Amino acid sequence: MMRVVLVDAGGANLGSVRYALQRLGVEAALATTADEILAADRVILPGVSTAATVMRRLRELGLVDTLRALRQPLLGVCVGAQLLFEHSEEDDTPCLGLLPGTVRRLPAGEGIRVPHMGWNRLQRRGDDPLLAEIADGAHAYFVHSYAAPVTVDCIASSEHGAPFAAVVRRGHVMGAQFHPERSAAAGARLLHNFLSMEPA
Secondary structure, rough: OEEEEEOOOOOOOOHHHHHHHHHOOOOOEEEEHHHHHHHOOEEEEEEOOHHHHHHHHHHOOOOOHHHHHOOOOEEOOHHHHHHHHHEEHHHEEOOOOOOOEEEEEEOOOOOOOOOOOEEEEOOOOOOOOOOOOOOOEEEEEEEEEEEEEOOEEEEEEOOOEEEEEEEEEEEEEEEEEEOOHHHHHHHHHHHHHHHOOOOO
């Protein structure tokens, strides 16, 4: 049986992500140790907080090097996805550095409120197994003030004042800026794809 763990980095969405996985028939364990993470087949790093808070928690648990060295499929969600990058402007935070780039604050403007909260469309930027059966233009639910740039690792983008990375992937490292656990069919499909795809 596939072993899926949720890294317990103090994110407020742990319960809702766990429940979303249960709806897919998967019981995910909470992990706070390197041994628990390394024994898993799939690792999910949720986060609803600030980049600095979650990185501090990961350092306190001694998990930063574990996540950096991980070879199993890893999915970051929301702040967890931002932490995959090298740096975040939020509190000037060094992150995991698994993907190149800096997470920046979304630009506010006339009619553009930050934080970005609510449903927005996904724009596919190529084919990837993580996006299987997720249509171009599918709606996903976002709650965030910071986002990663659109780079070669971005496989789906969205726009709020400016384009930003909504889904990223480089090999076994994947991230979703939106909340799949709150994104209805598109979110359930992304989680299903993550669980069922062949390791990179």
